[in-house]
Amino acid sequence: MSDILEVNNLSMRFDKNNVFDNLTFRLKRGSLTALLGPNGTGKTTLINILMSMLTPSSGSFTFADGVRLGYVPQFRNIDAEYPLSIEAFVGLNAPIIKNGQTKEAIKKQLEETNLYQIKNTRMGEASGGQKQRAYLAQALLDNPNMIILDEATASLDPMAKDELMKLIRHLNEKHKITVLFVTHDISLAHKYMQNYLYLNHGQIEHGEMSQFKEAYE
Amino acid sequence: MFAYGFMRNAFLASTFIAITCGTVGVYVVARNFSFLAHTLSEIGFAGAAFAVWLGIGPLWGMLLFTLLGSISVGELSLHSEQKESSISAISALFTGLGVLFLAISGANSNYATNILFGSIIGVDHQGVIQLIALSIIVLLMIFSIQRSLNFDSFDHIGALAHGVKTGAVSVIFLIALAMSVSIGAQIVGSLLVFILLTLPPATANYLGKTIPAMIGWSVFFALIGVWLGLYLGYITNLPVTFFIAVIEVAVYLVTYFTHIIKHSL
Numbered sequence: 072m073s074d075i076l077e078v079n080n081l082s083m084r085f086d087k088n089n090v091f092d093n094l095t096f097r098l099k100r101g102s103l104t105a106l107l108g109p110n111g112t113g114k115t116t117l118i119n120i121l122m123s124m125l126t127p128s129s130g131s132f133t134f135a136d137g138v139r140l141g142y143v144p145q146f147r148n149i150d151a152e153y154p155l156s157i158e159a160f161v162g163l164n165a166p167i168i169k170n171g172q173t174k175e176a177i178k179k180q181l182e183e184t185n186l187y188q189i190k191n192t193r194m195g196e197a198s199g200g201q202k203q204r205a206y207l208a209q210a211l212l213d214n215p216n217m218i219i220l221d222e223a224t225a226s227l228d229p230m231a232k233d234e235l236m237k238l239i240r241h242l243n244e245k246h247k248i249t250v251l252f253v254t255h256d257i258s259l260a261h262k263y264m265q266n267y268l269y270l271n272h273g274q275i276e277h278g279e280m281s282q283f284k285e286a287y288e
Numbered sequence: 289m290f291a292y293g294f295m296r297n298a299f300l301a302s303t304f305i306a307i308t309c310g311t312v313g314v315y316v317v318a319r320n321f322s323f324l325a326h327t328l329s330e331i332g333f334a335g336a337a338f339a340v341w342l343g344i345g346p347l348w349g350m351l352l353f354t355l356l357g358s359i360s361v362g363e364l365s366l367h368s369e370q371k372e373s374s375i376s377a378i379s380a381l382f383t384g385l386g387v388l389f390l391a392i393s394g395a396n397s398n399y400a401t402n403i404l405f406g407s408i409i410g411v412d413h414q415g416v417i418q419l420i421a422l423s424i425i426v427l428l429m430i431f432s433i434q435r436s437l438n439f440d441s442f443d444h445i446g447a448l449a450h451g452v453k454t455g456a457v458s459v460i461f462l463i464a465l466a467m468s469v470s471i472g473a474q475i476v477g478s479l480l481v482f483i484l485l486t487l488p489p490a491t492a493n494y495l496g497k498t499i500p501a502m503i504g505w506s507v508f509f510a511l512i513g514v515w516l517g518l519y520l521g522y523i524t525n526l527p528v529t530f531f532i533a534v535i536e537v538a539v540y541l542v543t544y545f546t547h548i549i550k551h552s553l
Contacts, residue, residue, distance in 0.1 A: 124448070142449045155442055156497035163439045164450060167499060193497060209446060 075100040075138060075217055075249050076121070081130035083116055090116050091273040093130070098251065100135065103243045105260035105280065106253040108270035114253045115145060117270065118221055134217075141215030143206045145222045145253075153195035157186050160194045161208045180208040184238060200231025204238065211242075217249040218242070224259060232256075236263040257283070289522050293413075301416045302475045302514040304423040306484065310507035311430060312468040313489035314499070315461060318441040323372065324361060326482045327379045328469045331357035333478040334382040335470075336403040337389035346403055347418065350473060354466035357382070359459065406477030406529045415474070422471050429464045433457055438499050475514060476529045484510055487536040494547045509539050 076098040083090040090113040098104055108114050119125040121132060122142050134140065155163075161180060165173045181187040184204040194202060203223050210218060220239070224232045240263055242248045251268075254260055260267060260280060267283050269276040289295050316325050332350040335357075339349025357378070364374050390400050411419070430437065436457045439447040447454055465485075472481040488509035489502065496502035513535045521528035 122449070123451075144445050144449045147443065147445050149443075152493070154493045154497065154502065155499070159498040160443065163443050163446065166435050167438055191497065206446070209443075210449075213450070 073100050073135065074098065075102075075135045076132065078121075078132040079130055081117075081120065081132060082128050083113065083120065083125075084128045089273055091270065091275070094270075094275045096268060096275055096277045098249065099266075101243070101247050101249055102266055103240065103250045103264050104252065104266040104268060105264040106251055106268045106270065107257060107260060107283075108255065110255055112270050113273075114255075114270055115221055118142075118219055118251075118253060121219065138217055139213060139215045141210035141213055141218040143203075143210050143218070143220045143223055145225070147202070147206065149194050149202060151195045153193065155194055156191050157181070157194055157197060157201065157205050158190035160205055161186075161212065164209050164212045176212060176214075180211045183211065183242075184208040185234075198231065199227050200234055203227065203231070203235055207235075207238070215248065217251070219251045219253070221253045222255075223252070224254060224256060232259060239263070289519070294411075295518070295522065297411050297413060297416045298475075298518055299515070301411050301419045302518060303511065304420045305472055305475055306510035306514045307507050308423040308426050308468055309472045309481075309484035310488050310510035311427060311503050312464055313485040313510070314492060314502050314506050315430075315437060315441045316465065316485050317489040317493060319461075321465065322482065322486045323375060324358075325465065325469065325485045327361055327375050327382075328354050328358055328466060329473060329478045329481040330379045330386070331361075331382045332469050332473050332481070333403060334386035334389065336473070336478060337386040337393070337395075337400075340395050340399060340403075341389045341393035347415075347470060347474065350470040350478070351467065353382070354469050355463060358462040358466035358469075402477075403473075404477050404479045405527060406473065406475050406480070411474065419471050419474060422467055426464050426467045426471075429460060433460050437461060442499070476532055480529055480533055483533055483536050484513070487540050488513065491536075491540045491543045494543045509536065512539070 074097045078094055078096050081094040082092050094117070106114050106117070116125065120127050122140070158177065158181060162169065162177050165177065169177070178187065181190050184207055186201065186204055186208060189197070189201065192201070194205060197205065207220070207223070224235055227235065236259065239250055239252065243250050252260070252264060261283070264280045267278060267280050269283070290299070316322060332354045335349040335351070335353025336346035337349070338353065339346045342349070361375055361378055436447070436452045439450070439452050440454045440457045444454065468485065469481050472484050476484060489506040491509050492502040492505035495505045513532045516535055517528045517532035520526070520531040
């Protein structure tokens with residue numbers, strides 16, 4: 072399998088603090104990788120660099136040709152009074168005057184993420200798991216072939232976690248979407264992920280998820 | 289009532305203003321800019337007083353001040369840690385300036401009342417054309433950036449993650465907001481213009497689940513307010529602004545309590 076992402080000697084400093092130093096790793100096309108590490112080790116910083124929302128202090132990264140990147144960030148400002156329906160929220164990532172093709176694309180993603188039945192529920196009244204699936208559906212509207220999710224399961228109950236993870240695995244298996252899943256939940260990663268990247272003390276390790284326990288726990 | 293030219297002018301102007309404020313207001317509420325809209329109306333008061341002092345039309349002074357004010361206050365509220373205090377300080381300064389300009393211009397108190405509380409009945413034909421033209425410009429501005437504006441206003445973090453140019457959207461929206469404040473102040477006055485920019489959209493938040501539906505409801509309630517307000521003002525000879533305020537507040541409260549009751553059942 073060819074590489075979809077190549078990261079070389081990537082370093083990030085804020086003022087004089089080193090967040091990480093000389094990270095080098097590759098991700099395979101179609102892989103299912105957990106980005107693990109304790110809180111505050113720079114996982115989100117690394118993602119922001121990959122999304123070109125931050126510029127690294129040094130080093131480089133390259134995505135393979137033809138990569139369409141989807142990104143589900145960690146936090147959203149959706150309070151209980153948030154008015155838009157799940158369908159309208161997902162459709163924010165599309166023109167407001169929607170042609171048949173766009174409507175069909177939104178419907179497809181709502182079905183894919185198991186939200187079609189409740190598409191008229193207000194986002195403010197949706198459960199944590201439903202909201203996360205709506206964030207994912209919104210990102211899927213761009214038809215990505217690689218998707219990065221940042222702590223998508225952090226605030227979910229165990230059932231909602233499993234539902235979301237099964238959905239992510241389904242996207243990987245059926246649609247061959249490469250997944251980079253940021254989490255500090257090691258047992259969840261064991262259950263659903265194939266590979267890991269472990270970021271701690273400014274260094275990164277890469278391997279198969281099944282080997283992770285021996286190495287770090 | 290429509291036999292009078294001044295009433296026809298008033299209805300025509302306020303129809304366009306209600307459509308503009310109702311539309312822009314949906315984004316004011318979504319972006320949590322209600323407080324900013326209030327501050328802008330005070331800045332608009334100072335601008336109108338400044339124009340009176342210069343001897344030009346109050347609308348132009350208002351436009352000048354609200355445009356400068358919205359960009360600077362908008363930037364402050366985006367970047368400052370002390371968001372509310374800094375907006376309060378600016379608001380205090382401009383209200384003070386407004387009082388100063390009125391005093392040194394020697395305008396009578398009637399003029400100040402008109403600026404603060406509105407004077408739609410006094411709008412002449414040329415004034416109506418100006419207000420309609422400005423309304424159309426604002427609506428075109430909103431329409432031209434609607435996709436990014438919708439995404440950024442209703443899901444700022446998602447918009448950033450999708451590479452929407454949120455900075456540019458914010459600046460264009462602040463300009464549209466400043467213009468809406470200036471034209472809205474012509475009917476309800478600078479002291480109460482935030483009513484049209486916040487109450488109809490806040491009501492619409494409870495009724496619409498999509499952005500077009502929310503804009504529809506918001507414009508509808510803004511229109512009901514100004515039309516009924518003008519009518520009641522005409523037959524009672526009491527201030528139009530008073531009726532608009534009462535109608536918008538009543539509609540909001542009824543919708544709010546209906547929402548609360550529905551959700552507690």
